[in-house]
Ligand SMILES: NC(=O)C1=CN([C@@H]2O[C@H](COP(=O)(O)OP(=O)(O)OC[C@H]3O[C@@H](n4cnc5c(N)ncnc54)[C@H](OP(=O)(O)O)[C@@H]3O)[C@@H](O)[C@H]2O)C=CC1
């Protein structure tokens with residue numbers, strides 16, 4: 001187990017990729033605070049045993065982020081790892097997109113990562129071990145670079161996540177804090193099922209752009225988070241690792257095996 005004695009916060013951890021990340025970090029020996037607006041994470045934390053706790057919070061609200069950090073410090077004493085995973089999307093054509101919907105997606109998908117990163121980094125810099133004071137992992141997407149016409153704020157937010165990752169990495173390197181991102185392709189979660197897997201035609205479209213010929217599983221993203229959180233990634237910062245079945249390498253369609 002590579003994360004023994006480490007502590008972590010995972011946001012958006014009641015389901016999907018976030019829950020898979022929390023489960024994997026616990027398996028690697030970490031103690032994990034699962035955070036989500038949905039209360040279902042409490043049962044997930046209980047199922048994980050003494051190494052896990054749950055805190056209900058909207059991580060786009062600073063006061064709730066501050067309370068999340070306080071609760072984690074009270075439970076675990078310090079913070080080594082932050083996985084900024086919480087995210088939403090909103091589908092609308094450009095001409096119909098409402099300002100409030102644009103603002104909400106950017107607030108949750110991008111501003112929350114700034115709020116959580118700053119609050120956790122302020123605690124991490126207090127640690128004595130200046131070599132490895134902690135790490136931050138941002139959940140980006142292939143959509144940081146590939147666009148989906150009717151998911152404007154989502155695509156914009158993910159492009160911002162990649163740049164936030166780079167600038168935060170440069171800013172915190174002097175403090176011994178590493179910052180990286182993961183860019184998943186289409187992963188079988190509620191978010192993707194609602195957004196792009198709602199019909200056989202939509203699924204066919206996604207698979208026609210995925211050389212490995214399948215969508216990913218949340219556990220496959222969690223494995224990358226566990227690597228980035230470990231000392232195996234001790235010389236990595238400011239990077240986005242794409243785990244997308246080959247989608248980013250592809251500039252044509254592939255035959256789909258139904
Ligand atoms: N699934 C995919 O194909 C891909 C996902 N991603 C990214 O991975 C991350 C996780 O996605 P995925 O697991 O699929 O999504 P899910 O919707 O399955 O899980 C996300 C969780 O985060 C919660 N959440 C939403 N807003 C907030 C908030 N403000 N504060 C705290 N929790 C919140 C959600 O609650 P609620 O359901 O109420 O919104 C939900 O429980 C996202 O950042 C997404 O952009 C990237 C590439 C591909």
Ligand SMILES: C[C@H](O)[C@@H]1OC(=O)[C@H](O)[C@@H]1O
Nearest residue numbers: 089141143185186195196
């Ligand atoms: C919401 C998206 O469509 C979903 O999340 C991503 O980032 C992938 O592109 C999935 O299709």
